[in-house]
Amino acid sequence: MNNKDSNKTEQMELFSKLVSQIPMLIYVLDKHWNFKLSEGAALSKIGLKPGEVVGKSARELYKDNTNIISSLDQAYKGIDTSSILKLDDLYLEHYIAPYYNKNNEIDGVVGAAIDVTNRLKSEDELQKTRELQNAILESVPGMIYMYNDLGELLFWNKWHETMTGYNKEELYLKKFTDWFENDEQSLAAINQGLQDMKTKGFGETEAYLECKDKTKIPLYFTARLFKLDGKDYFVGMGVDISNRVAAENKLKVLNHTLEEKVIERTQELSDANIELSEVNQELTAMNEEMQAMNEELSNSNEKMIKMQNFLVESEKMASLGGLVAGVAHEINTPIGIGMTASTHLQDMVNDLLELNKERPLTSEDIIPYLEDIDKATHMIYKNLNRAATLIKSFKQLSVDQSAEPKRLFDLCEYTNEVLLSLSPSMKKTKIKINTICKEPVMINGYPGSLAQVITNLVMNSLKHGYLAEQKGIITIEINRKDPMIEIVYKDDGVGIDNDIIDKIFEPFFTTNRSNGGTGLGLSIIYSIITQQYKGSIKCDSEKGKGVKFTIYIKEDII
Known part of the structure; x- marks a missing residue:
């Protein structure tokens, strides 16, 4: 062996030693597809040792891997290739290129591969994570936004476009x-909220946002200040508070209106008590009884005022506007009869x-x-008692829906109380x-949550399940199915396609959006049953044959 060949051998051995320490694999094939070199620390990951395949045919070794054969074939045609190879649970980033002899003819190929399994898994x-974040942003029932330090909109969710009517461009x-330039009061509230954000890091306010069609929507806005690459930005959300x-x-x-009526009725009762006090001795006992009844009526009116004040606060948290209408409608009849009897x-x-x-x-x-007076006082007592019963029932229900304490209760009895609160809506059908x-x-x-489930199911049937003036029957059956409780809700309405x-349980899915449907009723029910009560809900229906919801919940919520 001459010195020149010896130097080449030494150089090749040195190169092999260096490559064997690199966390990748390098190989060289001659023009007949036979391995001339196979080195690199990454060989162990595919079950090979350095130099183990030298002299073997790559075509025979990888005959079952069409991707490798195809890439090598391209390289032998003078085309550089790169690809991701999957070998079991291992991913390799694979590069192949031809090498040429002195006559510029392809004399073989060289290849290199590096393990990118962890990188691909991270990607x-x-x-x-990005898809999850995007899904969360798009599921929020309100506008999500990000503005730069110039107050220019950079990022928003789909709900932002839907609510305002503007497209991406x-x-x-x-x-x-710009949303508030035609409303000085709203603009002042927004500027105050932005000022709070700058001084405190967080701002919030309520204002009317002007949409593309010039309609204005009342929204609750938030803004949180943060820095990114040395620049100020703020993010926040806008929630529709129209309801x-x-x-x-x-x-x-x-x-x-109620305060005026209470004052008027109280004055009338006071005048009646003064006149009744002048009757002879035989009517004194009856007059004292009337005074007690009048006091009870006054107390009932005071309770109604307190309930109204309570409902104002409760509506802010739980949208109990329908319950207020029910209270006013149901109590009006017994109180009206009592006042008529008192006047008589x-x-x-x-x-x-x-x-x-x-x-x-x-x-x-x-x-x-005396006989007529006895009948009148009996009528007053009966209707006062009816009003007191209604007030007690509505008060318990309203407390449950706002304060939401965890307590032990009879589901059957509570269901009847909820249905009683819905009686004004039912009477119209x-x-x-x-x-x-x-x-x-x-x-x-949590009784308030179940009250919302029952209310949403009934109102869903009334809005979607029956045509105007259509007769029908809704059935609610409650049974114990150890270790769960079964609630079967059925109606005989038009059914679901x-x-x-x-x-139907997807948020914002509705077939009645043109008439004010939000698509949240059944979604809220699904969340309460599956998350709060760790249960399940299933819907069975055919068009024209009504609907059936089968619900299972735990009897003791931990």
């Missing part, structure tokens, strides 16, 4: 204050007093009046509700 996890770099604002306005009018009683007393001025009263004069409970079913949980039944 996959990052992609999953129109929203990009739109100024935050709350409408309910508050309605309650203000209702409270004002006052007239009888005045007649008796006038007769007493004309001549001394006899038993024949007094007895008919020809739908009847039957409840079937063979025995008391005690549950330790098979092609949409799998979507």
Whole structure:
């Protein structure tokens, strides 16, 4: 061997030693596809040792791996290739290139591969995280946004476009204050919120946002300040509070009307008590009883005022506007009857007093009046008792839905209380509700949540399940199925199409959006049953054959 060949051998050995320490694999094939070199620390990951395949044919070794054969074939044609190879659970980033002899002819190929398994897994996890974050942002029932230090919009969710009516091109770099430029009061509130954000790091306010079609939506806005690459940005969300604002306005009018009626009725009762106090000794006992009843009526009115005040606060948290209407409607009838009977009683007393001025009263004069007075007081007592019962029932239900304490309660009895609160809505329809409970079913949980489930199911049937003036029957059956409790809700309405039944629990899915449907009713039910009560809910329906919801919940929520 001459010196020149010896130097080449030494250089090749040195190169092999160096390559064997690198966390990758390098190989060289001659023009007949035979390995001339196979080195690198990464060989062990595919079950080979350095130099183990030298002299062997790559075509024979990888005949079952079409990707490798195809890439090598391209290299022998003078084309550089790169690809990701999957060998069991291992991913290799593979590079192949031809090498040429002195005559510029392809004399073989060289290849290198590096293990990118961890990198690809990290990229996959990052992609999953981004998809999850995007899904969360798109599921929020409100606007999500990010503005730069110039107040220009950089990022938003789909709900932002849906609510405002602007497309992506129109929203990009739109100024935050532009939404309120035609409303000085809203603009002032927004500027105050931004000022709080700059001084405290967080700001919040309520204002009316002007949409593309010039409609204005009341929203609750938040803004959180943060820095990115040395620049100021802020993120936040805008939540539609239209229902709350409408309910508050309605309650203000209702409270004002109720206060006037209470003052008027209280004054009338006070005048009646003064006149009744002047009757003769035989009517004194009856008059004292009337005073007690009048005091009870006054207390009932005070309770109604307190309930109204309570409902104002509760509406802010749980949207109990419907319950307020139910209270006013249901209590109005017994109180009206009581006031009518009280007025009639006052007239009888005045007649008796006038007769007493004309001549001394006899038993024949007094007895008919006493009989009528007895009937009137009985009517007043009966209707006051009815009003007190309604107030107690509505008060318990409203407390459950706002404070939401965990307590032990009879699900059957509580269901009937919830249905009682829905009676004003039911009276406007020809739908009847039957409840079937063979025995008391005690549950330790959150009654307000179950009240929302029952209310949403009933209102969903009334809005979507029946046509106008259509008769129907809703059945709610409650049974103990150890270790769970079964609730079966059925109606005999129009039913649900098979092609949409799998979507009914999705947030914002509705077939009645044009009439104000939000698509949240059944989604809220699904969340309460599956998350809070660790149970399940299933819907069975056919078009024209009604709907059936089968619910299973735990009897004791931990």
